Amino acid sequence: MALISNRQEATTWQKKYDAHAPRVGDFAPDFELLDNNGENLVRLSNFRGEKPVALIFGSFT
Amino acid sequence: MGLQDLYAKYHQEVQFLSIYIREAHPVDGWWFGKGPMSLLLKLSRSKVATDIYDPVSLDERRAVAGQCQDALQYGIRTYVDDMDDSVNKAYAAWPTRLYLIGVDGRVEYAAGLGPWDFSPAKLERAIEVYLKEITV
Numbered sequence: 001m002a003l004i005s006n007r008q009e010a011t012t013w014q015k016k017y018d019a020h021a022p023r024v025g026d027f028a029p030d031f032e033l034l035d036n037n038g039e040n041l042v043r044l045s046n047f048r049g050e051k052p053v054a055l056i057f058g059s060f061t
Numbered sequence: 062m063g064l065q066d067l068y069a070k071y072h073q074e075v076q077f078l079s080i081y082i083r084e085a086h087p088v089d090g091w092w093f094g095k096g097p098m099s100l101l102l103k104l105s106r107s108k109v110a111t112d113i114y115d116p117v118s119l120d121e122r123r124a125v126a127g128q129c130q131d132a133l134q135y136g137i138r139t140y141v142d143d144m145d146d147s148v149n150k151a152y153a154a155w156p157t158r159l160y161l162i163g164v165d166g167r168v169e170y171a172a173g174l175g176p177w178d179f180s181p182a183k184l185e186r187a188i189e190v191y192l193k194e195i196t197v
Contacts, residue, residue, distance in 0.1 A: 052191060061113050
């Protein structure tokens with residue numbers, strides 16, 4: 001039962017946020033983040049006009 | 062081709078940002094540490110962890126992100142999403158997802174939902190096509 005519940009929760013989350021996720025041709029939502037040491041602030045829009053950016057999202061599990 | 066190879070091949074032309082987001086299969090969530098998935102992970106010699114609890118603070122999140130960076134060794138600096146998951150939500154990125162953003166700030170490639178469409182090979186094709194376009 002827990003497995004089904006977890007899967008349903010994941011699917012619900014994905015459907016909810018994917019509806020508003022950027023598609024090809026859309027402006028990428030800007031963000032500012034720090035690295036895992038709490039340093040080296042990065043802002044996506046700082047690369048505009050400079051370099052393309054590959055975004056790789058994930059976790060450890 | 063894995064992400065490590067992709068980074069090695071294109072890191073001078075493309076900025077790679079690895080973004081650590083909410084855990085996909087923590088011990089206190091949809092855990093893959095037992096049953097068939099556990100066996101599959103062992104057989105595939107996967108580097109993913111099965112003993113991680115979902116971080117409850119930014120400090121914990123940063124610590125796990127550091128462990129993840131050390132274990133996966135992509136060679137790419139890891140940035141950490143805030144506890145409100147704002148970047149994750151903006152890109153519908155959980156549990157994993159790939160994008161390529163052009164120099165004009167527009168999306169050039171958006172993978173489908175993870176984990177099914179997590180394909181470094183597709184990202185590589187997108188990078189190749191895009192780099193050709195902007196050098197013509």
